Amino acid sequence: MVVEGWLARAAAARPDRSALQTPGGDWSYAELYAAALAGAGELSARGAGPGRRVAIALPAGLAFAQALHACMLLGAVAVPVDLRLSPSERAQIADGASVVVEEPLATGSTGPPAAIVSGHALDATAAVIHTSGTTASPRQVELTYGNFLWSAIGSAVALGLDPRERWLCALPLSHIGGLSILVRSTIYATTAVVHERFEVDRVLAALREQEVTVVSLVATTLARLLDAGLSSPPALRCALTGGGPVPGELVARARAAGVPVALTYGLTETCSQVTTTPLAAPDGERPTAGPSLFCTRVAIAGDGEILVQGPTVAPGAPSPDGWLHTGDLGSLDPAGRLLVDGRKADTIVSGGENVAPAEVEAVLEAHPQVLEAAVIGRADAQWGEVVTAIVVTRPGTALDSEALRAHCAMSLAPYKLPKHIVLVAEPLPRTHSGKLLRRALR
């Protein structure tokens, strides 16, 4: 199936509507379309064309969006490059591309107009994302126009859609969480507010003064905003929070501060959201990541692994059994809402018992003197592995390992209790998108 070009449609239907708001300037849909047409002309002259890869090594902002849409106008495949990677890692990503964009494209016509596609074939590849990979080396995920379209549809059904939506993106555009905001906003013909990186004061100001209606966050950025005094942002209807485990205490704290949190579970391979808490259906006691997105199916394998099927799943991602095996562990409550328990590969096997690190971490982080905690398995001759916790305490606290172990014993079975607790002062190592880098702890 071929659908009408998303940007051309938005520019025709809502030419004056703000497409992008950035600290570096704003573009209406008419302006973005004109810039993308000019950019497509330049890219075409440089060898880009249908199905060919274009590496985009630009900071999050107008020029990135222009290059992305120029690719889509040509039917070329956008390959965003994370600028925080090392030069050799970046070179590796750019290697398979026919064009590498490292400077903004021309915004005025520079030659004959390029051959523009009249629509998007839903099974054509729109973008290739290199995942951050917390347990293995980065891998490529090819996402189609259909993946992005169904993701946008599912998100709208779960969260609703304000015709005046202004979705704040302070996530890397080289990751699906950020990139999907740009694409989704174009499909809706609504506004993306794009920051080059997460800066707490800038995000706070945008939430307070720029009528942001939705913001995408991870647990650490949500916590930083609350620490900085975020309270009842006037236009915000959804703080969509995911990208890893979100402690229940943090959700409660956000809600108490008048921040309408909706939790989500998502993956690069599913073009972002798999499950999302509907705004109109608040959770009960324990916050879940919500029911599956519209037209997405979630199942739990016999070993507890989360499986996904549906039109947002990248064509190359499912196993021969037809399901995407996420590598995450979880369960579904009777209402079909997902509870994520951690990474399958992180599972600690101690004396024949399986221990999910995320469960132990959640208990540790519930202690008022604990800032963050990581739990890993350490090789042990007697037990196979033993549960080991690395704990960051609040400055000036006198917490010791025994007190922490006693705290854990109130909530956890004996075999889950950390045998070793290491108290540290510096923050835990995380990926750019906030996921805990357990392998760096081992």
Place this chain on the structure above:
Amino acid sequence: MVVEGWLARAAAARPDRSALQTPGGDWSYAELYAAALAGAGELSARGAGPGRRVAIALPAGLAFAQALHACMLLGAVAVPVDLRLSPSERAQIADGASVVVEEPLATGSTGPPAAIVSGHALDATAAVIHTSGTTASPRQVELTYGNFLWSAIGSAVALGLDPRERWLCALPLSHIGGLSILVRSTIYATTAVVHERFEVDRVLAALREQEVTVVSLVATTLARLLDAGLSSPPALRCALTGGGPVPGELVARARAAGVPVALTYGLTETCSQVTTTPLAAPDGERPTAGPSLFCTRVAIAGDGEILVQGPTVAPGAPSPDGWLHTGDLGSLDPAGRLLVDGRKADTIVSGGENVAPAEVEAVLEAHPQVLEAAVIGRADAQWGEVVTAIVVTRPGTALDSEALRAHCAMSLAPYKLPKHIVLVAEPLPRTHSGKLLRRALR
């Protein structure tokens, strides 16, 4: 492609959410699902099954919705029957059905559970609608699950989607305008407020007191609500108005009364909306029916006929050229917004000049003393046809034909001026859904 069952999904994700609110009672999604399961058991025992037609001859309300969803759970094809038709017309519609439902189905289990489908194949027929037909005899339109899904998606992109949506339906459920509200609300897992028929006081009360966020209207019902004093309904974000020409004066009057009107152009063959004014993009001087729905394409044929292509078009509807020929005349403005000029078959050819009756009617209805007007062609030896107007004036007015013709001459080319003007007191003949029955005037 097969998608998860819509009602099962809504009942799992939002069991306590109100699915239906009617003067005869309310049902949550859990209650509607339970009733539909029981209804499916009864239908199955009576011979209904996948692909078989079930005629639903019930008034708009809970029992109708139950029967509709019971059909969808079985994979059976729902055939709503307009209860205002004559017994022989109704018998004709029910003729091809394997089951005719004329009494509410059982809401408690009456036997072994029926075989329930696990999802909806998007190319399977969901419903058959018999169109009201202003120019020809009624015809059957087979609409698929995919048609309903894409219609719901396009509507959400055009109008936005409030997770707490409450969409008021006071249209017949045997017509696509009404039926699509029920299906769309289930897809969104939001609330449909259903009235058995349009009663101005009841609709007014619902708009004022029941937190209705969207209401579907036609020009005459919008005018009646304004006449009855409708003003700034508190929760209403959209009065979606279509089903025929809507005079610009009426739109201006509604907006002045704080009623957020969005115009739409739709057909049974396109599962309702084809074009819709986005709420965030108000029109300029002359109200249009807006740009095409997301993923729908509109083109204008050489003779001015409106052509439609896209995933909401019933599979059997397009001509061999791949386009649905609507039989309506219109044009697209530079922003791609549709201006509807009337029915192609209504076009009057007078002295070799084409005259669109809707254009002349709009000018007549702009006169403050005119309530409504109809323009037809009358056979004439000299001119082929001559433009003839039937005009209903306000009670007590002294308006005469000469004054009306002078009024028209200010806005219309001489060849479009009515040669004959017939002043009448009674309302013009219309279909149940408010379309002018020109053939009855000839």
